[in-house]
Amino acid sequence: MAEVTIDSIKELRERTGVGMMECKNSLIEADGDIDKAIRILKEKGAITAAKKGERTIKEGLIGMYLSDDKKLVSIVEVQCETDFVAKNEVFQNLTQAIANHVSITNAKDAEELMTEKIDGGTDTIKDMINAAIQKLGENMDIGRFMKFSTDGFFATYMHFNKKTAVILEIVNGVCNDETLEIAGQIAMHAASDKPVAATRDALEEATVVEQYEIFKKLTVDAGKPENMVEKITEGKMNSWYGESILIDQKLFTDNKITIKSLVDQISKISTKDCTFGTYLLFNIGKK
Numbered sequence: 001m002a003e004v005t006i007d008s009i010k011e012l013r014e015r016t017g018v019g020m021m022e023c024k025n026s027l028i029e030a031d032g033d034i035d036k037a038i039r040i041l042k043e044k045g046a047i048t049a050a051k052k053g054e055r056t057i058k059e060g061l062i063g064m065y066l067s068d069d070k071k072l073v074s075i076v077e078v079q080c081e082t083d084f085v086a087k088n089e090v091f092q093n094l095t096q097a098i099a100n101h102v103s104i105t106n107a108k109d110a111e112e113l114m115t116e117k118i119d120g121g122t123d124t125i126k127d128m129i130n131a132a133i134q135k136l137g138e139n140m141d142i143g144r145f146m147k148f149s150t151d152g153f154f155a156t157y158m159h160f161n162k163k164t165a166v167i168l169e170i171v172n173g174v175c176n177d178e179t180l181e182i183a184g185q186i187a188m189h190a191a192s193d194k195p196v197a198a199t200r201d202a203l204e205e206a207t208v209v210e211q212y213e214i215f216k217k218l219t220v221d222a223g224k225p226e227n228m229v230e231k232i233t234e235g236k237m238n239s240w241y242g243e244s245i246l247i248d249q250k251l252f253t254d255n256k257i258t259i260k261s262l263v264d265q266i267s268k269i270s271t272k273d274c275t276f277g278t279y280l281l282f283n284i285g286k287k
Contacts, residue, residue, distance in 0.1 A: 004032045012037055021115075057139050059083045060284050061092060061162045063099030070153040070175045073167050074103035075282055077143035085138045092162075094132050094140075098125060102145045110142040143285075148278050155183030157191050163284040166190045168198070169277035170263075174270035182262050185251070189259065190281060195246040198279035203245070212237055247276060 004027045012023040012034055022041065030036035060079035067073070078095040085091050097118055107113035114126040123131075129140050148154070148167065153175035157166040166187045173179055197203045215236040219229050241248045251257040267274040 004028055008032060008034060016041055057081050057141055058285065059086050060143070061086050061095045062158065062165045062282055062284060063095035063097075063102075063162075064156060064158055064165055064167075065096075065099045065103045066154060066156050067103070070155075070180070071151070072103055072147065072149045073154045073156060074099055074145070074147035075165060075167060075280070076102050076145035077282070077284060079141045079143050079285075080136075081138040085136050086162075088136055090132055090135055091140075094128060095162075097128070098142065098145075101125065103147055105147075110145070113142060113145065144282075146280075148280075150277060152274070152277065153179070153183070154278075155180065155187040157184065157187035159191060164191050165280075165282045167278060167280040167282070169279070170266060171275050171277040172270060172272040173266050173274045174272070176269070179266045179269050182266055185253075186246070186259055186262055189249070189252045190246055190279070192252045193249055194281055195249060195279075196244045198246045198276035200241060200245055200248070202276075202279065211240060215240070246279065 004024065008027055009020060009023045012027060013020055015034070016023070016038060023037070026037040026040045027034070029040055057079040059082055060077060063076045063078060065072075065074045076095070076099045078091070078098060080086055080091060098113075101116065101118045102113070105113060105116060107116060114129070115124055117124050118128070125142070129142075133140055148169065150169050150171070152169060152171045152173040155168045155170060159165065168183065168187045168190060170179070170183050173183070196207075200208075212233060216229060216233045219232045219236070224232055243249070247260055247263065249259050251259065251262070263274055263276070
């Protein structure tokens with residue numbers, strides 16, 4: 001049996017382009033024989049995956065998991081090269097399986113997530129991605145992923161193409177069919193109107209100050225009376241809130257209905273004052 005050294009691992013990596021850990025494991029399996037280790041990597045599809053990994057990935061899908069009680073939600077971005085592959089059932093099933101796993105992982109980043117096994121199986125997520133790369137012939141990777149929990153409930157929306165998703169937390173909300181329907185309307189609205197934040201309090205102070213200064217300068221430059229500048233600027237800010245903040249917007253399907261009135265309905269049903277907590281508008285490839 002040949003010794004597995006750091007030099008042999010580096011040589012195998014240089015010859016195959018495969019990650020250090022996979023090289024080490026294949027060398028151990030091959031009793032230190034580099035040529036045998038290469039055959040093992042080929043059988044597992046790791047070399048092909050590594051070569052494809054050099055290609056650009058601009059497409060992909062969003063996977064999302066929501067627990068039955070609506071108190072836990074997870075989301076993941078799985079990337080590929082073309083929309084054609086993104087529409088493939090194999091890729092869609094892979095994306096959903098990873099999203100389900102994200103709901104229970106404590107992985108800090110995609111690299112750590114890749115090493116984990118799903119449902120107590122023997123294959124890691126990286127193994128599953130490599131198998132999909134072999135089958136579909138495109139480079140794939142995991143982008144962003146996260147999970148959230150709440151004492152209220154989550155409403156979610158996924159666009160039909162699975163490239164836009166919304167997660168919206170209803171703080172203090174009681175989850176039932178009626179509140180879920182109302183909150184679902186709001187989540188769908190958020191996907192359409194793309195508010196920058198759920199509430200005014202959720203905005204960073206620097207963002208508010210910057211926007212105020214912009215409107216103030218525009219007002220001054222327009223030659224408005226000095227004693228009216230602050231009032232006009234405040235009016236512009238309120239208009240901006242109405243366009244940019246979820247709670248201040250009007251429902252995209254009926255501008256006679258305010259989002260605030262829908263939250264009030266949820267509060268009435270829940271017999272508690274409800275508000276928005278976590279709000280995430282998630283688009284493939286857009287931070």
